[in-house]
Each structure stands twice: as C-alpha cells, then as structure tokens.
Amino acid sequence: MSFYQTYRPKKIADLDLVAVRDVLLSTLASGKISHAYLFVGPRGSGKTSTARILAQLVNCEKNACKSSDFSEPCGECEACRVIGGGSSVDVIEIDAASNGLVDDIRDLREKVRLSPVQLKKKIYIIDEVHMVSTAGFNALLKTLEEPPAHALFILCTTESQKVPETIASRCARVNFTKATIDEVIGSLLKAVKGEKLDVDKEILQQIAEATDGSFREGHKILEQLSSYGTKIDEQVLTKVLGVVGRHSVKKLLDFVMVFDTDGIIKMFDEMEKTGVKAGILVTLLLREAKLEMEKQIRSGESPAIYLRIIDNLISSADRIKISPLPLLPIEIALLSVAIDEKGGEPRPKVQIPSTASKPAQETKKHEDSIVKLSAETLIKREETEDVDRKTVQDDSG
Numbered sequence: 001m002s003f004y005q006t007y008r009p010k011k012i013a014d015l016d017l018v019a020v021r022d023v024l025l026s027t028l029a030s031g032k033i034s035h036a037y038l039f040v041g042p043r044g045s046g047k048t049s050t051a052r053i054l055a056q057l058v059n060c061e062k063n064a065c066k067s068s069d070f071s072e073p074c075g076e077c078e079a080c081r082v083i084g085g086g087s088s089v090d091v092i093e094i095d096a097a098s099n100g101l102v103d104d105i106r107d108l109r110e111k112v113r114l115s116p117v118q119l120k121k122k123i124y125i126i127d128e129v130h131m132v133s134t135a136g137f138n139a140l141l142k143t144l145e146e147p148p149a150h151a152l153f154i155l156c157t158t159e160s161q162k163v164p165e166t167i168a169s170r171c172a173r174v175n176f177t178k179a180t181i182d183e184v185i186g187s188l189l190k191a192v193k194g195e196k197l198d199v200d201k202e203i204l205q206q207i208a209e210a211t212d213g214s215f216r217e218g219h220k221i222l223e224q225l226s227s228y229g230t231k232i233d234e235q236v237l238t239k240v241l242g243v244v245g246r247h248s249v250k251k252l253l254d255f256v257m258v259f260d261t262d263g264i265i266k267m268f269d270e271m272e273k274t275g276v277k278a279g280i281l282v283t284l285l286l287r288e289a290k291l292e293m294e295k296q297i298r299s300g301e302s303p304a305i306y307l308r309i310i311d312n313l314i315s316s317a318d319r320i321k322i323s324p325l326p327l328l329p330i331e332i333a334l335l336s337v338a339i340d341e342k343g344g345e346p347r348p349k350v351q352i353p354s355t356a357s358k359p360a361q362e363t364k365k366h367e368d369s370i371v372k373l374s375a376e377t378l379i380k381r382e383e384t385e386d387v388d389r390k391t392v393q394d395d396s397g
C-alpha cells in the first residue's frame with residue numbers, strides 16, 4: 001500500500017482539512033446524517049478518504065442501532081474492517097470518468113432498491129460525478145428523489161458547476177479546499193512517524209510547497225524520497241524534486257524587476273541542468289509574485305509589473321504541459337515582461353545582491369531602487385499613452 005493509503009485518516013477527528021473536519025464533527029454531534037452528500041473540491045484533497053470514513057461511521061456496529069448521536073467508527077468491528085479493506089459488496093464505488101458508466105448508473109436505479117447484503121447501509125460513492133451523462137443524471141435524480149432508507153450516496157466532484165442543480169440541491173454539500181502548507185505537513189508527519197523517517201521541518205515545508213495543496217501529491221513525493229533511505233535531506237530532495245530554493249525564486253523575480261534579461265537566461269540555463277521541475281517552479285514563482293504584489297499594494301506602490309508577471313505565469317502553466325522544453329514557457333513569461341518594461345532604454349545598472357548575507361541596509365537600498373525604477377517606467381508609459389490619446393483626439397477633431 002502507498003503512504004497515502006496507509007496513512008489516510010481513519011476517523012473524522014483525524015481529517016487533515018480542518019474546515020471539513022469541523023463541519024462533519026458538528027454533523028456527527030447533531031446526529032443528522034443526510035442520505036446524500038456532495039463532496040466538492042480539488043484532486044487529492046481527501047474526498048474519497050472522507051467518503052470511506054462516512055461509510056464506516058454509518059455501518060459501524062457501535063452506531064448500527066442508533067438513529068442519532070453517532071460516534072466515530074471503531075475500526076475494529078466486522079463492518080469497519082470490510083469497508084476499510086475495500087472488500088464490502090455493499091460499498092459501491094463508481095468512477096464516472098471511466099467507461100461503461102451508463103450501464104452502471106442505469107443499473108443503480110434497480111439495484112439500489114435491494115437491501116444491503118452485509119452491512120446496515122448500502123453506500124454509493126460516485127467519483128467525478130460531473131462526468132455522468134444526461135441519461136445517467138436522470139437515473140440518479142429519480143433515485144435521489146425517493147432514496148431508500150438503506151442507502152447513502154456520496155457524490156464527489158472537482159467541478160461542481162457541471163453538476164445539475166436538481167442533483168446538487170438534493171445533497172448536503174461539503175466543500176473541500178486545497179490544503180494549506182500546515183495541513184499538508186500535518187498529514188505528512190503521520191507517515192514520517194509511522195515510517196520512522198529522519199526529516200526536518202524545513203524539508204517538509206518544501207515538499208508541502210511543491211504539492212499545490214494536495215495531500216496525495218505530498219505523500220507521493222515523501223514516498224519517493226524515502227526510497228533513498230530513512231534520512232531525507234536537502235540533497236535527496238533536490239535529486240527527486242529538483243526543488244529550487246526560495247532565494248533563487250526571489251532572485252529570478254528581482255532580475256525581472258531590473259529588466260536583467262541576461263540574468264534570467266543564465267538562471268534558466270542552470271535550472272535546466274539541475275532538472276528543476278517546471279510545475280513546481282511556476283507554483284513557487286506565483287506564490288512569491290503574489291506576496292510581492294500584495295506588499296506593493298499595501299505600501300501604496302503600483303503593482304502593475306507584478307500583475308503582468310502573475311498573468312504571464314498563469315498562461316505559461318498551461319503551455320508547460322505541451323512544451324517539449326517544460327521550463328521554456330516560464331522563461332518566456334518572465335523575459336517578455338522584462339523586455340517590454342525595459343522598452344528601448346539602456347538597461348539600468350543595478351546589482352542584485354548575490355547572497356542573503358549582505359547587510360540589511362544594502363538590501364533595503366536595492367529594494368528602493370527597484371521601486372523607483374518601476375515607478376519611473378510606469379510614469380513613462382502613462383506619458384506615452386497620454387500622447388497617443390491626444391493624437392487620436394487631434395485626428396477626430
């Protein structure tokens with residue numbers, strides 16, 4: 001079994017997404033379990049894991065005779081074990097993204113009437129439910145309109161807007177979000193402890209930053225790293241992920257701000273050699289650019305350049321997938337901002353501080369010069385636009 005499966009939460013209280021955990025805990029306390037749920041959220045956010053816990057919860061022998069005041073699944077009774085092991089005939093998992101689905105859903109209307117064989121409640125988990133066909137949705141709707149008391153439906157989707165309102169309105173909706181860095185770290189720590197891995201917080205932080213809020217992705221990376229031994233350090237991390245440090249990401253953005261195209265090109269050459277992953281780099285750049293943009297807005301500066309950088313990076317994220325050189329779309333995204341902002345002027349001679357050990361004052365001076373430069377560029381551009389507008393007015397008049 002993979003880390004993700006081995007260390008998936010076993011109880012509602014263990015869920016790593018705090019918001020989901022709290023919603024479900026209060027549902028538990030109130031004893032109002034719905035006959036249908038719609039779990040909405042990105043891939044790897046724990047929807048299926050949560051669905052299984054819910055399946056155990058309503059079937060656990062501790063809860064089997066209750067109609068309210070449910071407690072967490074015990075994990076030990078027959079029902080909990082067959083569901084946990086994925087071997088119960090009464091837990092039907094349908095992946096709407098796969099073929100042969102129409103028949104599955106058509107079947108569902110008839111089969112759902114039959115009582116469960118083994119468990120108290122029959123559980124239907126339909127993954128990627130937005131991909132069900134119109135005929136399938138009609139069958140599903142009829143079932144949800146008159147749900148048999150012995151069935152519980154858990155519909156999961158990454159794209160809730162594609163689920164018909166008639167279906168969605170008959171379900172209790174639970175929103176899963178991308179996990180925060182701390183939530184991913186919390187989840188990874190379970191595997192670190194269980195596998196007796198030697199890995200410090202800084203490394204876990206970097207893994208979490210590279211996952212884009214997906215628990216599954218985080219565990220996948222940790223598992224890959226652990227194949228090099230129980231001690232996981234910076235070296236192993238670079239080998240597996242080709243992770244770029246925050247310092248390099250900042251430096252790259254600084255180069256854009258002073259229009260240093262040579263600096264950008266050189267850094268991309270280095271990253272190409274060390275095998276930096278494009279998907280990770282673009283996420284880290286976006287996160288850093290977002291922070292800088294917010295900083296500028298708060299201090300009353302124009303965030304125009306950062307807005308352009310962010311815009312370009314988002315567009316590049318799609319092109320990474322089709323580019324034979326995955327880093328190239330990111331390089332172009334940054335270079336085009338630097339070139340456009342530079343215009344025809346000679347490049348300003350501003351030195352990028354090469355290490356973090358430079359005195360704080362010098363860094364401050366450097367920041368000031370960047371702000372000044374970008375402000376100047378903006379004013380220049382506005383002036384040009386003014387001239388353009390005047391020209392247009394003159395023509396029309």
Ligand SMILES: [Zn+2]
Pocket residue numbers: 059060061062073074075076077078079080
């Ligand atoms: Zn149990």
